[in-house]
Amino acid sequence: MEGNRIVMFIRDYLSFILLYSMMLMVAIIFLILQNTIDYKNGDIVYFLIIEMTILITGLIADYAKHIKYSNQLISTIKHMDELHDIALIDSPVTTEQKLVVTLLKKQNSTYLNKTEKSCRQQEFRNHFTLQWVHHMKTPISIIDLHLQEVSQENNTIDSETLESIKEELYKVESGLKMMLDTARLDKFEIDLQISRLPLHELIRNIINEHKELCIRYAISPHIEGEAWIETDKKWFNVVINQFISNSIKYSKNKSGAKSVLFKIGTQPDGTVTICVKDEGIGILESDIPRIFDPFFTGENGRITGESTGMGLYLVKQICDRLGYKVSVSSEKNIGTSFIIHLNNQNIYQTIMSDY
Known part of the structure; x- marks a missing residue:
């Protein structure tokens, strides 16, 4: 796994390495033409060793600086089902990496907010359904009680009892309508x-x-x-x-x-x-x-x-x-x-x- 990361790192920096090598060759040719170094005495070899040491040291230092950020990215990709893991990416180095981390965190925050809102709406619906069922029990019980009274009084209904039955039925009907309207609210635009x-x-x-x-x-x-x-x-x-x-x-x-x-x-x-x-x-x-x-x-x-x-x-x-x-x-x-x-x-x- 570590070898793959090194290969990926070198691939990302390949254009920089090639450009550095070209500039090094141009510098050597220029120094030879100026008689600053003697290629017969091995001065070029020493010059190349020093320059390559500087290049490799710089690449190793840069790799060490970026490895933590890369590890965090790979870990986050492996655990994308855990949304909060994006918050663990806290080691950006370059300006571009910082912008990417900021973008990821904003996208994650937006998604979490929408998910939380959706969960709240679902909780509201569930809570309302439970409340509705509870409130419907009372008028239904009263209607049943009045009907029992009617059956005990030789099927005669006084006006007050009749009005009470109508009012309880009105409550049941209103409750049903409110439940249906609340259920349809999510599809408001379709039903407009x-x-x-x-x-x-x-x-x-x-x-x-x-x-x-x-x-x-x-x-x-x-x-x-x-x-x-x-x-x-x-x-x-x-x-x-x-x-x-x-x-x-x-x-x-x-x-x-x-x-x-x-x-x-x-x-x-x-x-x-x-x-x-x-x-x-x-x-x-x-x-x-x-x-x-x-x-x-x-x-x-x-x-x-x-x-x-x-x-x-x-x-x-x-x-x-x-x-x-x-x-x-x-x-x-x-x-x-x-x-x-x-x-x-x-x-x-x-x-x-x-x-």
Whole structure:
């Protein structure tokens, strides 16, 4: 193995050795012509011995200087399945070798970051699946309990029980939808269809899907303003659905009539804004910076016990991929306002950057 490395080293330095030999021959010829050395007395032999000694000594010193770097490279190549081994290459000598080591470490760091991100995403999905299964057990158990009560009461269902069954079924359906939307998020670009749609009509249709719960908990949805936007209908519906679901979830336990306002406006640059303002229990100020983090439920999630911590995370991911900006402000026990900025140019720029 060592012999192979010496051969490789000599091969790399062959052009230098040949150039040195040519220059040495030229120097000898020049010295002879100048009568500086006498080739008959063996002066040339002594001169050659000295020069070759210098050359060989220099090559040996250079080989000793590079051997550690070469050994590290060979070791890393043999253990490419262990990515962190690249960090062991710490003996570059020349500027070129230093650049190569820097490049390898940057590539390794980029790959490790992407791998770590992929692992985190997989952990998020697995954790969400476990949470989802756990949360689905409660509404299913309640439905089963109500059905047992109905069977014991000669198949009669009072209106309150019926409403409760409907609400639990709504929770099951919402949980199923969120799980499917989260699963499809990785294939977002493949599942994207952009079209021009009336924003006010989209919101109105989604509100109608929640009207029974709104009536039950005295929540009055309102829409102010009109606008047309270019978006993906299915993904945009997920965002609006989440806002309405949260408004109901965090307003239903407050007494009296409540409202949810969808205020649509258009900025001078053509950006359409939607402000979703509810009169729920609000968000604790210390929780606001983390509400878009996956699995973060905050104080409200602990109070209601219904939060998975994935709804607003899903909203933020969808808005980012559509080129929308979303912000939030809230006052505890007063209500919460979410504002989305929708720019038709941003959506195409964001989509193109993903390909």
